[in-house]
Amino acid sequence: MNRDRLLATAPLLAAVVWGGMYVVSKWGFSEVPPLALAFLRIFLGAVVLYLGVRATTPARSFSRAEWRRFATLAVWLTVALSTQFVGTDLTNASQGSLLTVSTPVFMVVLGAAALGETLTAGKVVGTAVAALGTVVVLLGQYDVHALTGGSPVGVGLLLVSAFSFAAFSAFGKPLIDRYSALETATYATVLSVPLFGALVPVELFLRPAAYRSVAVTLPVVGAVLYLGVVSTAVAWYCWYKGMEYADASSVAVYFFAQPVVGIALGVVLLGERAGISILGGGALLALGVFLVERSRRRERGS
Numbered sequence: 001m002n003r004d005r006l007l008a009t010a011p012l013l014a015a016v017v018w019g020g021m022y023v024v025s026k027w028g029f030s031e032v033p034p035l036a037l038a039f040l041r042i043f044l045g046a047v048v049l050y051l052g053v054r055a056t057t058p059a060r061s062f063s064r065a066e067w068r069r070f071a072t073l074a075v076w077l078t079v080a081l082s083t084q085f086v087g088t089d090l091t092n093a094s095q096g097s098l099l100t101v102s103t104p105v106f107m108v109v110l111g112a113a114a115l116g117e118t119l120t121a122g123k124v125v126g127t128a129v130a131a132l133g134t135v136v137v138l139l140g141q142y143d144v145h146a147l148t149g150g151s152p153v154g155v156g157l158l159l160v161s162a163f164s165f166a167a168f169s170a171f172g173k174p175l176i177d178r179y180s181a182l183e184t185a186t187y188a189t190v191l192s193v194p195l196f197g198a199l200v201p202v203e204l205f206l207r208p209a210a211y212r213s214v215a216v217t218l219p220v221v222g223a224v225l226y227l228g229v230v231s232t233a234v235a236w237y238c239w240y241k242g243m244e245y246a247d248a249s250s251v252a253v254y255f256f257a258q259p260v261v262g263i264a265l266g267v268v269l270l271g272e273r274a275g276i277s278i279l280g281g282g283a284l285l286a287l288g289v290f291l292v293e294r295s296r297r298r299e300r301g302s
Contacts, residue, residue, distance in 0.1 A: 008293075009254070017235040018231055018258045024226050032214055034085035034089050036214075039193075040224050041228045046193050049236075050190055057182065069175055073168055074195060076164050077164075077192045079160065079164040086157055090154025097259040101256065103162040106163045106166030107255070110167060115174075115247070122294055126287075126295065127252065127292060129285075129291060131256060134285055136281035140275045140277020168188070170248040172243070173243050180244070185236045253288060253292040260282060
């Protein structure tokens with residue numbers, strides 16, 4: 001039972017890894033055009049995940065209906081990452097961080113509406129408290145006036161990205177329950193590779209100058225490897241692994257840790273400044289996670 005409780009919190013590790021992407025970006029992966037970077041990330045992640053499946057799970061024969069379900073996840077994934085990368089390129093850090101908070105909210109809604117999950121008072125209150133804590137941290141870190149800057153198109157793309165990743169998370173739950181987190185993450189990622197690949201020529205046609213200025217440096221290579229191996233293969237497996245032991249609306253709360261971890265790592269590793277809001281907001285985030293986790297345990301009678 002303790003093992004199940006521990007594995008139910010695996011998405012927290014994924015959120016920590018995604019928070020680390022903020023620090024990685026400082027090392028120069030912005031040198032790579034956004035959709036090309038997304039393709040490289042997915043390709044590397046798919047290779048690592050597929051090798052993991054071949055090494056640890058027996059060969060399976062999926063029906064056409066099941067392959068369609070994996071393909072649907074691949075489409076949600078493609079939309080989520082492509083709009084995230086382009087949207088981030090068109091907005092500023094404060095907008096991107098705040099819009100990220102909408103992902104777990106969408107997950108809770110989809111979990112209840114599409115999967116029939118029960119929304120207990122603990123889940124609702126805990127999610128709201130965690131969201132408030134994250135917003136407190138972000139408002140203390142960024143200039144509030146910057147929220148009005150950036151491109152409206154970029155803001156719209158980031159909202160589409162948030163909803164699409166929530167759908168990728170929630171709609172993966174039935175396949176995770178039937179097979180495993182590793183297999184679901186793997187086949188969804190593998191099927192998304194050609195979709196991301198098809199976007200690269202479009203970006204090349206629309207932004208040829210961005211490709212001519214690409215510099216293959218050690219920081220860029222390291223950033224791409226981090227994105228592909230750690231923040232894709234490892235993090236997506238951990239994210240789905242939590243849903244082997246908890247429903248989507250419970251797992252969602254861990255996503256709030258992503259921007260908070262990013263800011264904390266920026267302070268520790270990059271010497272950036274942070275106000276006292278990170279302590280108060282972090283405490284609210286922790287309280288929200290505690291409330292959701294306590295509600296989940298009560299539902300399971302553990």
